[in-house]
Amino acid sequence: MKQETSNMRLSPEQALKKLQHYCAYSERCHQDVINKLFELGVWRKEHDAIIAALIEENYLNEERFAKAFAGGHFRHKKWGRNKIKTALQQKQVSPYCIKTGMKEIDEAAYEQTLTELLHQKWNSLKGERNRFIKMKKTATFLMQRGFEPDLFQPLLHTIK
Numbered sequence: 303m304k305q306e307t308s309n310m311r312l313s314p315e316q317a318l319k320k321l322q323h324y325c326a327y328s329e330r331c332h333q334d335v336i337n338k339l340f341e342l343g344v345w346r347k348e349h350d351a352i353i354a355a356l357i358e359e360n361y362l363n364e365e366r367f368a369k370a371f372a373g374g375h376f377r378h379k380k381w382g383r384n385k386i387k388t389a390l391q392q393k394q395v396s397p398y399c400i401k402t403g404m405k406e407i408d409e410a411a412y413e414q415t416l417t418e419l420l421h422q423k424w425n426s427l428k429g430e431r432n433r434f435i436k437m438k439k440t441a442t443f444l445m446q447r448g449f450e451p452d453l454f455q456p457l458l459h460t461i462k
Contacts, residue, residue: 317344318352325361329370333394335362368395368403376407380415383407385448416449420457 312320317339324330324338332353339349356362368390375381375389383404390400423440430436437458444454 311343311345314344314348314352317342317348318355321352321356322359322361325356329367330362331364331367331371331390331393331395332362364395365399365402368399369406370403371395372400372403373406376412376415380419380447382416382444382448382450383412384445384450388448413453416444416454417457419447419449420444420454420461424461 320342321335321338325335330338335353335356336349339352344352353362371390371393372386375386381389386407387400387404390403395403420440423443424436427436427439430439441451441454441458445451
């Protein structure tokens, strides 16, 4: 079934309708929409007009996307700022929108989440007797999550 639709070319009007539903379902960035346009087999010369229409009709708003992405990935996936910022850069979101999106992360909640994750990881390493190996594993875990070393290093040295 999917094979059939990829061989048929959508008109710009059909593509716009599909993308309106796509954008209404969840916040999207411009790159997501461009990828979808290619997936739908829309000619490249038609992309700009479709994207402009989506922006005009407020289906597509990169600042709103960055806010939703940053807030959601912090709250639900417990990602740190570095990982969120990198993910937004990979989606080719503008530096201005990234900066705006990062403001969605409450500082107190961020520090609390960092502390909780640090303690969870530390406690999960009960079998490890060497304190320095435990510290290294915990630090590596927090960096993979995107948290800043200058925020968690002082906490690591006070943990018992």
